[in-house]
Amino acid sequence: MGFRNGSIAFGAVAKLLHWTMAVLLIGMLALGMYMHELPLSPDKFELYALHKSFGIVALGLVLLRLGWRAVDPPPAVLASTPRDHARLATAAHWALYGCMLGVPLTGWCMAAASGTAVDLFNTGVLMPNPVGADDDVRIAFRTLHDMIGKLLMALLAVHLGAALKHHFVDKDVTLLRMTPFAKADRTPRR
Numbered sequence: 001m002g003f004r005n006g007s008i009a010f011g012a013v014a015k016l017l018h019w020t021m022a023v024l025l026i027g028m029l030a031l032g033m034y035m036h037e038l039p040l041s042p043d044k045f046e047l048y049a050l051h052k053s054f055g056i057v058a059l060g061l062v063l064l065r066l067g068w069r070a071v072d073p074p075p076a077v078l079a080s081t082p083r084d085h086a087r088l089a090t091a092a093h094w095a096l097y098g099c100m101l102g103v104p105l106t107g108w109c110m111a112a113a114s115g116t117a118v119d120l121f122n123t124g125v126l127m128p129n130p131v132g133a134d135d136d137v138r139i140a141f142r143t144l145h146d147m148i149g150k151l152l153m154a155l156l157a158v159h160l161g162a163a164l165k166h167h168f169v170d171k172d173v174t175l176l177r178m179t180p181f182a183k184a185d186r187t188p189r190r
Contacts, residue, residue: 004072009177011072017065018178021100024058028103029153052111052118056127059104066097080172092158099152106145113138 004011010018028051035047077086111118112129119126131137166174176182 005075008075008173009182010075013068014072014074015178015180017061017068019180021058021061021065024054024061025100025152025156028054028058029149029156032149049119049122052107053121055104055107056118056120058100059108062097062100062104075177078172078174080170081174089162092155092162096152096155096159099148099155102148103145103152106141106148110138110141110145113141 002011003013005014031047031051031054035044035051038044038047077089081089108118108127109131112131113134115133117126117129131141163175163178166172167176
């Protein structure tokens with residue numbers, strides 16, 4: 001497996017970015033749901049600070065991922081994939097990218113609108129506030145953050161379901177193309 005994408009499979013950089021984002025997003029979504037239900041306490045504020053810091057990391061990674069995609073386009077869709085399925089997959093991927101950008105951006109703006117700068121991992125490195133402190137703006141960004149987060153969860157479920165369908169029902173190499181250390185340069189299983 002090379003660093004760059006091949007004609008059939010994704011390269012090491014695309015796979016590393018994909019799986020790093022997958023682990024980070026699932027962790028962030030789980031943490032977000034968990035800490036939301038906690039009563040006010042110093043522990044809850046520490047979890048929120050951690051969530052915000054990892055949100056900025058996620059934003060940076062998705063920007064890096066989009067940049068890498070621009071210089072190293074993904075492999076072509078498998079010839080066995082129906083055209084309408086390919087279009088749906090493309091739309092779903094771009095919707096995922098939109099959500100991966102939208103969730104951390106709205107979270108960052110929500111924090112800023114509450115009058116709090118994001119302190120990256122309690123290091124004293126403060127992210128600039130993209131919006132001014134305003135409670136109505138904070139509520140609007142909180143609503144957007146929640147809505148886009150729920151859409152992201154739904155899209156991730158569809159993405160996972162489609163990958164598993166390709167692997168177990170269609171028996172093609174779609175899942176293997178992104179799986180680390182898998183050989184996707186073989187003919188489909190039948």
